[in-house]
Amino acid sequence: MPTPYIPKEIEPKWQSRWEESGVFHAEQGGAKPKYFVLIEFPYPSGQGLHVGHPRPYTGLDIIARKRRLQGYNVLFPIGWDAFGLPTENYAIKNHVHPAAVTAQNIARFQAQAKALGFSFDWAREVNTTDPAYYKWTQWIFLQMLKAGLAYKKEMPVNWCTSCRCVLANEEVVNGVCERCGSEVIQKKKSQWMLKITAYAQRLNDDLDDVDYIERVKVQQRNWIGRSTGAQVTFQTTAGDALEIYTTRPDTLFGATYMVMSPEHPLLEQWKPLLCNYDEVLAYKAAAARKSDFERTELNKEKTGVRLDGVCAVNPVNGAEIPIFISDYVLISYGTGAIMAVPGHDTRDWAFARKFGLPIIEVVAGGDIETEAFTDCASGTMVNSGFLNGLSVEAAKQAITAFLTERGIGYEKVNFKLRDWVFARQRYWGEPVPVVHCPHCGTVGLPEEQLPLLLPQVENYEPTETGESPLALLTDWVNTVCPQCGGPARRETDTMPQWAGSSWYFLRYCDPANNDALASKEALDYWMNVDWYNGGMEHTTLHLLYSRFWHKFLYDIGVVPTKEPYQKRTSHGMILGEDGEKMSKSRGNVVNPDDIVHQYGADTMRLYEMFIGDFEKSAPWNSASIKGCRRFLERIWNLQDMATGGEGYLHEAEMHRTIRKVTNDIEALKHNTAIAALMSLLNVIYESGKVSRGECKTILLLLSPFAPHICEELWERMAFGGRVTDQSWPGYDEAKCKEQTVEILVQINGKGKARLTLPADMAQGEALALAKAEPTVAPLLAGKTLLKELYVPGRLINLVIK
């Protein structure tokens, strides 16, 4: 009587055995090579895990489990990125402390994660909202303050009208708040900023040294937006010089007018000279009223005002050209002013057409009457004095040298990346450890006063004025200046959610350290992260921010490596059954608890890996899960089929499967690794025979995917010890090959016969056999043999005429 497979009974049993024995605790040191596997620690939301979470966790759990069996000292940690708005909003609505909500949510996430049998080292759990943790987040901030990388600045910021909070540029998507979808407006506010731009060059260049999937690199480079051009000085009739930045200095002879951003500071200086200053002011005011979204909307009619009273002088030909202000030029990029070359820039072309300005062709090859000719690769310089006849590339060099020589320009690299707005007017975040003193200015707290604890408040709601709720706590706000001892006020803004996640992987190395964010020894031993997997949505946020922090920590000697992550991969989303993104409102959400309850954690894990390419999105299908459960049932029944002996009954099949599973796991091709195991099982079922030795190997190969059932069978079949203490099976390349192979015989590419030949048969012999085949020989009669091809192990192709 076969024993039924009941996951509900065996899964909790093994989960507690693993936990009690501490098999997954990573110990620093030893002879084994270390391997640091990292998943993005989750935000413990009130909804609990959805089926999207376990996909990357399982994917990397498989890597971690396999590497352990391969003799690596694996660190595979988990933690909680627990500061943030949803928790705070929930707390406001239900009148509970965010810390209490967080604790509840974490407990739920823990239980769910444990039920899926991930091999996390639970002893190294971190929590960004724990004062022992955020003490070090604040400490890093203080180091940045000392280094001049944290600064406060009055500037227009993105303001979410619904969250009543500023947002980083990276958090504004299509002019609306990434989180809540409300309108984002520009608001002038004094804000903490982090000078990520100081690292732009290195954040761009060092991507060459890491093993990230290409689309991540491309997206980061895109966001950093490096461009090489020239900064050029134009003299004006006002006497002041007007600086511009251009990536096309080669087209300087074609500059027929200038455009300044409406916010350009020279405008005010030129007030006495401008006959139409009222008009200029009105345009400025209109531009200021526009939201970011309106202003960057494309294809809209170009607008602008000509400055009446000041002209610029083209430095290469002395021509006097008009100056305009227009909101298509941004104050935040380059110098806030451009030279307009309508012949070779689409925006300038549109503007020139509207205002009837001259369009001069300086690069031949297009038709500037119908559109701007912007191609840099082809085209020859014309109407450009000493540049005539040169290619665009050569002209760029020649003109840059010319400008440099005369001191009116130089080569310049610019970035689209902006500094990081690093303050939020909300409660549930790390307090910025700074006081404002009337005498000493902005003063960082002494390190021994860290952590600066988040005080208890009555009300977490942001204030009407847009201040953080902390501003209402007079007792807390009023303090003494650590420098002069006089009265001072605390900073009331908190840090954005990205702060705690910018360095959490470092804390995993030494999570309980109270004297440093982690000990030097621990960092030297564990860093870098060998393999980091996470969502594409974090490419320009978390991934860029944490690289920046890490580089800073490297510069001040805290961490031993320039880059935090050696390898970065990304997983695709799990979509709803309807092919749409899972969401509550669509009602297509699948709860992993239900799946574990109905099929078991092993089936859930297996299905999520089998669903398709790990890197691509795939729709959930509740019918397909059954196939994975059936497979495990068949694995389960091996215990009743196995016969004595270690010898392989299916030798080549076994070795090939070991090879495929071993390689596929490393390539994150978990779906085909599972398929290979299914095929192997089909072969075994066809013959009805399997040896105990084969069962052992199969259990080891399957254990990273479905660990519980493998442990259980290992025990039931009395193989001794535990799967988790074994070694990963090896394979013999020579034994992967079949002795004989079936070869296709083609004539002119069409299959005509199949031959079973020894795998290593020589060409001449094989061809002779092929030509002698009864279905082939008659076709050759009377024809000319033009070509004979033999691909050993695959096919023979005879080309005849």
Add this chain to the structure above:
RNA sequence: GCCGCUGUGGUGGAAUUGGCAGACACCUUGGACUUAAAAUCCAAUGCUGGCAACAGCGUACCGGUUCGAGCCCGGUCAGCGGCACCA
């Protein structure tokens, strides 16, 4: 507009990187077992024609290279993602 990715049966997806397209699953259909259902097992399952062996067609579309193309090259179309008045 720019950059990147993808397009394969009824469905999810494979294809050793130029060598038998559709592995592995799901669904469906038929059969076995059962009083019956579920589960399980067996068989069929790209499309078209034929009782059949078999033939023809087939990897978004058009063309090219090659003995041979899902894969390489040129062009077109569709979908997804990122960036976007960044000079």
